[in-house]
């Protein structure tokens with residue numbers, strides 16, 4: 145499958161029907177009520193979806209839309225006649241039900257679904273496993289992100305995207321159902337860009353996976369290490385193998401590319417006999433390269449943590465360990481951090497991650513419940529992951545307190561923890577069922 149690019153997403157819009165963006169049904173869902181929603185003042189908030197796609201997927205829903213202007217425009221195609229705007233609420237007309245064709249099981253089945261009233265089961269979150277789930281990831285086949293998609297959603301359809309931002313947009317535009325996003329590695333640390341993207345988009349974290357990352361040095365068949373003048377990979381791949389490359393005597397140029405498997409593909413496509421790639425054994429298989437060295441990560445227990453993103457949050461539970469991710473800021477500076485940490489310490493809630501991202505010169509537009517927006521300047525945005533479910537009173541109380549200390553607080557998601565024990569990584573070629 146060809147990787148999605150931002151221009152291919154743009155080209156897809158007219159094909160899907162209307163190219164008018166509209167907010168998804170839960171775009172305004174707030175887990176901590178009366179909390180301001182964040183937008184970038186420069187209008188870069190791209191939490192949009194395709195109107196006709198959205199309408200055809202949910203025939204009997206109403207949704208708050210981005211603006212009255214958008215809600216008033218009529219839509220053609222997608223099986224919905226038109227949408228009326230009224231105080232920012234779009235009413236979706238019901239799809240007319242055609243005469244039933246009892247000889248055609250598909251037609252009669254779809255009518256059955258249209259006529260059947262919604263039940264509690266219909267409203268429960270989509271199953272974690274399902275062969276129909278389309279999962280967007282950054283990279284090309286053979287990338288670790290593809291393996292993470294397969295670990296999170298066995299038998300899913302993995303959708304390659306050329307950039308992380310495109311993976312977010314693929315979900316927002318209903319081209320994919322989930323996106324999988326690397327956020328931190330045990331050797332290379334945080335993948336900062338993805339924290340910024342989590343803030344700028346309105347997707348929800350619905351799960352996490354820890355993927356052991358087992359790197360190989362790949363080259364064209366017949367190439368020996370002595371021929372190499374260059375090693376290419378994703379910056380994280382290069383960082384995770386830095387010392388081993390030096391130990392192997394490979395003091396050659398190191399160049400960063402978009403993803404590890406893309407590096408392998410680049411060597412194969414351009415028949416580069418002086419270049420090696422750091423990538424997975426599966427990438428070697430796909431692009432016809434040989435493995436010069438196996439397991440070249442600097443630490444055997446090299447693990448990358450990925451989060452899964454969806455348009456809707458999942459309902460937090462207490463029957464298994466959950467983690468919750470939040471982002472917060474205060475316009476009066478960073479002294480708030482100590483108070484926030486104490487809200488968790490006081491309730492014995494363990495933190496598994498703290499990240500701060502500078503936010504200078506990026507005013508943000510916060511929207512309150514009355515839809516009134518104000519521009520705020522935050523010097524830093526703080527991200528925290530803590531080990532508790534939003535369904536637990538202690539987590540709810542901690543967040544109420546955090547909300548008192550902060551000018552901006554958003555729950556990015558409350559989701560089941562990946563409890564897989566961290567063990568030395570083995571080859572990832574067998575971990576991906578894709």
Ligand SMILES: O=C(O)C(=O)C[C@]1(C(=O)O)C=C[C@@H](O)C=C1
Nearest residue numbers: 287288289326378380403404448
């Ligand atoms: O390039 C890939 O294969 C990816 O999936 C990206 C990525 C990352 O961004 O950290 C994922 C896992 C590894 O840590 C190396 C690279």
